[in-house]
Amino acid sequence: MRLRAPKSLTKTFAIIVLCLLSALFARAQDGPLWIEKIEPPSWWARHTINPVRLLVRGRDLKYARVSAEKGAPFEVFGQKANARGTYMFVNLRISPTARPGDYNLLFATAIGIKRVPFRINAPLDSKQNFQGITTDDVIYLIMTDRFSDGDPSNNLPAGAPAASFDRRNSRSYHGGDLRGVIDHLPYLKELGVTAIWLTPWYDNWNGVKTCDKPWCPSTYYHGYHAIGYYGVEDHFGDMQTLRELVAKAHALGLKVIQDQVANHIGSQHPWANDPPLPNWFHGTLQNHLLEKFQNSTVLSPHANRDEVRNTLDGWFSDDMPDMNQEELEVARYEIQNSLWWVGMTGIDGIRQDTIQYIPRFFIRDLSNALHRQYPRLWMVGEVFERDAAQTAFFIGGHKGWDGIDTKLDSVFDFSLWNVSLEVFTGKKPMRALRDQLKYDALYPDPSKITTLTNNHDTRRFMSIDDATLEGAMLHTAFMLSVRGIPQLYSGEEIAMEGKDDPDNRRDFPGGFPGDKRNAFSANERTREEQRMWQWTRDWIKLRRDHTAIRHGRLIDLFYDDDVYCYARQDSRETVIIALNRSANEKVITIPAASIGVRDGAQIVPLLGATNRTNVANGVAMLIVPAKRATAYRVN
Numbered sequence: 001m002r003l004r005a006p007k008s009l010t011k012t013f014a015i016i017v018l019c020l021l022s023a024l025f026a027r028a029q030d031g032p033l034w035i036e037k038i039e040p041p042s043w044w045a046r047h048t049i050n051p052v053r054l055l056v057r058g059r060d061l062k063y064a065r066v067s068a069e070k071g072a073p074f075e076v077f078g079q080k081a082n083a084r085g086t087y088m089f090v091n092l093r094i095s096p097t098a099r100p101g102d103y104n105l106l107f108a109t110a111i112g113i114k115r116v117p118f119r120i121n122a123p124l125d126s127k128q129n130f131q132g133i134t135t136d137d138v139i140y141l142i143m144t145d146r147f148s149d150g151d152p153s154n155n156l157p158a159g160a161p162a163a164s165f166d167r168r169n170s171r172s173y174h175g176g177d178l179r180g181v182i183d184h185l186p187y188l189k190e191l192g193v194t195a196i197w198l199t200p201w202y203d204n205w206n207g208v209k210t211c212d213k214p215w216c217p218s219t220y221y222h223g224y225h226a227i228g229y230y231g232v233e234d235h236f237g238d239m240q241t242l243r244e245l246v247a248k249a250h251a252l253g254l255k256v257i258q259d260q261v262a263n264h265i266g267s268q269h270p271w272a273n274d275p276p277l278p279n280w281f282h283g284t285l286q287n288h289l290l291e292k293f294q295n296s297t298v299l300s301p302h303a304n305r306d307e308v309r310n311t312l313d314g315w316f317s318d319d320m321p322d323m324n325q326e327e328l329e330v331a332r333y334e335i336q337n338s339l340w341w342v343g344m345t346g347i348d349g350i351r352q353d354t355i356q357y358i359p360r361f362f363i364r365d366l367s368n369a370l371h372r373q374y375p376r377l378w379m380v381g382e383v384f385e386r387d388a389a390q391t392a393f394f395i396g397g398h399k400g401w402d403g404i405d406t407k408l409d410s411v412f413d414f415s416l417w418n419v420s421l422e423v424f425t426g427k428k429p430m431r432a433l434r435d436q437l438k439y440d441a442l443y444p445d446p447s448k449i450t451t452l453t454n455n456h457d458t459r460r461f462m463s464i465d466d467a468t469l470e471g472a473m474l475h476t477a478f479m480l481s482v483r484g485i486p487q488l489y490s491g492e493e494i495a496m497e498g499k500d501d502p503d504n505r506r507d508f509p510g511g512f513p514g515d516k517r518n519a520f521s522a523n524e525r526t527r528e529e530q531r532m533w534q535w536t537r538d539w540i541k542l543r544r545d546h547t548a549i550r551h552g553r554l555i556d557l558f559y560d561d562d563v564y565c566y567a568r569q570d571s572r573e574t575v576i577i578a579l580n581r582s583a584n585e586k587v588i589t590i591p592a593a594s595i596g597v598r599d600g601a602q603i604v605p606l607l608g609a610t611n612r613t614n615v616a617n618g619v620a621m622l623i624v625p626a627k628r629a630t631a632y633r634v635n
């Protein structure tokens, strides 16, 4: 497609004169036109977003006129530079017949023309990629830096000071990377999980932060301070390795979830001191609101404007500039960025960080854009709240009082997680699980919730006061058999310890050169570790083997201070789960007739119990062993 010619020769002449004068002026000040990067650096033909809006970073851009090189299958229009000439926005409309390949954009000034490459990508196969996440999945969270170092050559990349890589400092890089994840895909397959969520792989600053606080010296090993939304962190690998990871995971039947962070960037991002537009952020590095975490002000229809603005516009921390999605250019940039990662890597889902600080209209627009291009793609939002009314407010499928349906596929169930930790460390009665689950009434479809055992921001179970291995086992069994999509945190399967961040992010034993033992291997695990590992695997397998656990209704059968028993039932089968946290065996009576189980039916142990029982007079008696979770099938 040809670039549209200017409408008249007079106009062309005027532009040339203007460019000439401007360029001469510019040269006197800053030197010639310079282009650092174009974002996105590539796109696709026949994409639901067309034209794609490019953000060009460089110098003297206001004196340049951009066009497509002859033969390039796109047209360029609508260019707009910022006042400093350091950024330019421009539309690129790609011809539906465009072939994948490398083409050029031309940036013309009076002193010459600069060619800048732009790629049209070959689309990935939509059958094997972009699969979405369902209740058939079990998600396994990996903090990439702390899982396995598969490539020691990237432990000190260019520009990284020696202190940035130090396994003795819990806030330094430890060397874990994408290669380490690839190397352990068979381990994950053996455990039985079906999806991996990796903490952010965006490019982050390689330096070491120093200060007089206890958390210094520190690095951005965790990935939540992006300095480039389009780069892969060089400690972790590169785009080629990332694509290899997704392809190899898919080949083994494992899905991949990317951790995306639309709410904020890191203060080392070039934007922090030179934003593309004056309103690119909510405020500036020097002058901004600081988040007070009054999260319920977004939920409440009665909140005043100032407190809502603080929640949505406040910076998560002073070194995390808050993106302004009310600015259309920001919203377009972020939506395109999200879709670009999906298209480039073939990932199946997204975990969206700190989503309740992002305006709800933007969550909706992002969700819609993702589903328009990749109908099965799934996004879960981190609404870190113990109040189910708050988490339910953010899930898609219903409108809030503000008239907005976020279309968000899932939210993490922090309310149930919190109650489960308290129950299985003896702080609340077992019936509290049922009492929490009744608030599923707030969700349009409770099966869509993502239930977590823990994550990289929470204490590990074994480091909570009064934790026991049996408690951890009950907590895991509950999360793997209750409604929703379960998510485990790497290391829970071997009952790792870890107090608050960053102690909860200890290295996986055996993942790193020089480790004394390898807990990825059964014969090097301790007895306790192996017990937890086998238990986790057994409950994952139970879930995989039973459609009722994955898709069925949840029906309460019995609850008191020490026992909770529920059925999972679909049109094919009934599975009964009984959890007993007390030190004594418990005999409970369940109302079998009320779930359609007739007299004479047998209740047969599947896991954790040995006694069969028959249904008589509409009820069945179950003998639930002490400190155990048990599962039964109705024959």
Ligand SMILES: [Ca+2]
Residues within 6 Å of the ligand: 149, 150, 151, 152, 153, 154, 155, 175, 176, 177, 235
């Ligand atoms: Ca490494």
Ligand SMILES: [Ca+2]
Residues within 6 Å of the ligand: 263, 311, 312, 313, 314, 322, 323, 357, 358, 359
């Ligand atoms: Ca925000």
